[in-house]
Amino acid sequence: MTRSIIHLNVADFAVAVERIVDRRLQNRPMIVAPLGSARAVVYDMSEEAYQCGIRKHMPLRMARRLCPDASVLHPHPDRYERAMRALLKQALPYSPLVEAGDGDGHLFVDTTGTGRLFGPPVDIAWRLHRQVKTDLGLDPIWSVAPNKLLAKAATRLVKPVGEYVVGAGEEAVFLAPLPIRLVPGLERDDLDRLKAFNFTRVSQVMALSLEHLQVPFGNRARFLYEAVRGIDSSPVLPAGRPGPAVISDHDFDDDTNEPAALESALYGMAEHAGRRLRRQRRAARRISVALDYSDGIRSIRQAAATPATAHDLTLFKAARQALNLARARRLRIRHMRLTCDRLVFPPAQMALFPEDRQNREKQDRMGDAIDRVRSRFGKDMIHVGRTLAA
């Protein structure tokens, strides 16, 4: 069945949200970047600032030199999250399949099969756009296409304003003349490698067979081969109801990159997450750690927990693994988030070897004892030495 996917893309989302809060910021160059940090980089910028040559992740100092008139605003992720929720709410009446980006102004709506209820997808897209403009004051770019990849490429093409409808069967014709960087999903490495071969247009890559692509790209070849042909079967995930997760946040009083301080905070978060998991009688299969550096860059890494776990120590071990992967820079860290998701009911199968089993049972008993002490005397009544280390 031919699908109809609507993509809404609020260009320069952080700027658009800040401009709703303060109307005086309209039509003038604007940069969103963390203030008070010597090595801050640009988080987002307005179209006017973009025209001056400012780009995301550019050092703020350089951005200021390029565009001295630009107003610089500190990022407010909470505002962007609220705006995303409002955007999502506008789309939910049209489809149960609405996938929202992570505070970035992107929204996919799968309207396949809703024609009899709401009319043609292009009309839904236009109405949705009009509603968002009237109710939220945002002016998203919109597109309608047979899949997410094409829908996203279409909004990238018309950025910063406009709309684009890609008809079914027009995949190749639509993509062929575009610059290769507009194809969603391509990473910096892919683009660099393509550039090395002097490939800048989709049509050039389209001319290559899968076997040709496999030579330089190996495992990535299949993805590239399909992406340039507009093939994408990825579903629009039912968001608004993201998979259940237990999230724990920690703000450092002073930004730090001391391993002991980071691990101590992480253990505290693992304990907190573990307690909540156990209360829900769930166990997590994936543990991720997000680090916000003092220059505003975020780094997220994850680790798998096999089998799924709700034990503080096992959670901590996985979290430490993720932390070590995420800590790739020497900069200090301002904020850390631990997310435990892919929740399942705790695995009932016992460990195969008696030694493992005994260890696990011992940990279970210790966890239970700590939980009991805390529930009776308060959560600060008992601490693990590690959390006191820093």
Added chain:
Amino acid sequence: MPTYPCTIRVGTSGYSYAEWLDAGFYPPDTKPGEMLRQYTRQFSVTELNYTWYQMPRAPAIERMRQQVPPDFQFAAKLTRYLTHEIDADQWRTHAAQYRDGIAPLIQSGQLAAVLVQFPPSFQRTPKNRHYLAALLDELRGLRAAVEFRHASWATERVYVELERRQTALVSVDAPGLKELFPQLSIVTSPDLFYIRFHGRNARGWRSGDMQKQFNYDYTEAELHEWTDAKLERMAGQARNGLLFFNNHVRAQAPKKALAMMRLLAEQGLMR
């Protein structure tokens, strides 16, 4: 049986509706990209409504044009940037973009008309009158047909001015609501008359929901209201006539368009 020098074409407003598959108008498994080709088997004209949503682009229009027989015609709805979301500073640029976008149809002689459909909020005020005059100047040579949705435009002075400009006034068959432009059959251009059948669902019209607004099944008697008297007179006043059915819900539009073609053939108004 009298013969008329007028060429009448009947079609539907849009042809790409997934629900027309369910309703059986298109054979099962017809892909969206194949609908136009299927449509041309039964009709010789269609009204393009996607050009209202999206500014037409010449390559896309050309690809679409290549799917149809050479004598097939298109009436293209004017972009919403010139009728519903007018930007006082930008509209002339939009008009130029629109003209460029539909150029393949002009060049091949397959542009039957440009439908300029205004919303109910576009009332007859001095500002809007001036805008309309400037817009029609800008669209000169494109065989524009103007559809009003507000009753304030139903005055003799408007008809006289459209006649002077040889621009068609769109006749609408819609619910008889007080504020709506009334159902008229005035021909203001010797070149073209243009009728749109929106359905007469009064309750649905106000719902703001397209699926209710255009959900109406014309009876044979209601079609006869047009064929028995009005159409004969209109055909005597213009060289071309376009009739479009917009009651697209559950594929009522193509069914009634075919019924209308049968009635017109019986009367000798259509070959």
